[in-house]
Amino acid sequence: MQSQVHVLDTRQLGRPGIIAATVLETSDGLALFDTGPESTFDNIAAELARAGFTPADVRHVFLSHIHFDHAGAAWRFVETTSAARTGATVYVHPRGAPHLIDPTRLVDSATRIFGADMQKLWGRIAPVPQENVRVLQDGDVVRIGSVEIRTIETPGHASHHHVYQWDESVFGGDVAGVRIGSGPPIPPFVPPELHVESWLKSIDKIRALNPTKLYLPHFGAVPDDIATHLDQLEERVRRWSCWFRDRIIAGEDEPQLIQPFADYEAADLLAGGATEESVRDYETADPSFMAVTAALRYWRKYHPDKITDGAQPSP
């Protein structure tokens, strides 16, 4: 059978083109790559219906990582047919699995970041039954009917991040960049696991797969040359992390950096081809204030020697 990929739009907060869930048709039902947040489950069900399917046709859910915009609806795809205990299998990194099975700590830490907006942004969070969770290690291959899905461990955005390869396609997760509308690829720096060196190695791993299609959760298939996309992403990982380092050396702290970084990012997006409207969509997909928390934590934790008074600013 001809396998087919559909990019489903979750219409997060009523906006198109911000969070995708990408589905692959196989001879053993649908494989879904990230689910979107639980709050948009009905929108995904409607998108599936347009393609001739229902949520119960989703037999396999591959998670890039467990942040709520990617994994929040996973439990709904398990629950769909749970009366028969035949809900979807959810595939995840070993360090993500415990938080799917018991999301209490994840909810607590997200509530510290998003506060009263939790419900509006992400909907209801519930556990995924352990028997439906399957842990995947780097290099693991899952055979589904006639297709093979290969797991590639790709930390940087999160320490528990995977991308998945099928044939010449890669389902990229957030480590492969956020790219919205006519804008450029940017790296979503989020706390608490940002690790720049790992991110650069993960970009190299994606390059080595030499994909002809790269699907982004934010948002959809990369529309042009994938090598250029990855080069531009790498350049921003390096430049943005150095921007933060120089400001930490200059003595600026988190509250002082939030607006300057929002302005720096917006200028970078506009120069890279984004419209004013899509700058707001980037902010919805990847709020800029999170990059400030993430980058400060990264430099203080991993390179305290490089942010002291005597440290040299970027070359």
Ligand SMILES: [Zn+2]
């Ligand atoms: Zn994301």
